[in-house]
Amino acid sequence: MLKTRVISAVVGLILLIVVLYLGSITFGIAVSLIAAIGLYEFYNSLSNLKNINPIKIVGYLSVIPLLILGIKDTGWIAVDIPTLTGISAIIIIFLSMAFIVFKNKSYNIIDVCITAFGIAYVPFLLSFVILIRNMEYGYCLIWLIFIGAWGTDTMAYTFGRLFGKRKIIPEISPKKTLAGAIGGIFGCMALMLVFGVIVRSYFSLEISYFVLGILGLCCGLISQIGDWSASAIKRFVNIKDYGKIMPGHGGVLDRFDSILFVAPVVYYVLQLA
Known part of the structure; x- marks a missing residue:
């Protein structure tokens, strides 16, 4: 299953990059x-x-x-x-x-x-x-969404595996832990700052590190709420995954549940910054 998930994720990332720049x-x-x-x-x-x-x-x-x-x-x-x-x-x-x-x-x-x-x-x-x-520089700014969603998910998973003991919402998502949730938020903030360094150095795009930190905090929290919300709906209708279009990941909503919540946050933070 892990091999299938990795291959599916790599293929998906390649398709994403191609679509973004077409x-x-x-x-x-x-x-x-x-x-x-x-x-x-x-x-x-x-x-x-x-x-x-x-x-x-x-x-x-x-x-x-x-x-x-x-x-x-x-x-x-x-x-x-x-x-x-x-x-x-x-x-x-x-x-x-x-x-x-x-x-x-x-x-x-x-x-x-x-x-x-x-x-x-x-x-x-x-x-x-x-x-x-x-937006102007949209081909760069679009990555803030994926950092906010998938970056948070990756960091939450990593911190949860390493330090997770206390369950946070077992009735909705049994594997989610408090350590994972906190790690996801701070991990997202760190990734946002790394993004800021990269775009300043290679794309001449200057975004305030303060704004990126706030964006990381907001996305780190909202992203997980999006994930938990999708899980709550699946629990209510008694299904494991929304679909099978992405081997090892489930359906589109299983992969994009947090992106749905993160995208408007990124948009309005950028608009107000």
């Missing part, structure tokens, strides 16, 4: 595809519950704005983000309510709420990944 259109398509698969996994996981029937077509349509964000800076489409967000929200609400009016025997208000939560949880949070990639 341009905004390719990146937008890739993120949209990830969002669609993530939505499918989320809605499919709820099939274990009785009388839950999310309006999947509405959810999948919510991925279209991600494609628009991906090509926005190419000049093909001229639309500002608040307008795009507002129009998308209105269409989703209207379509969802139309389904419970004209398909009232198949869908109800609970289904609409589950559908809306899935949209907010996956495509909306993933949209911040594209927004960061579209």
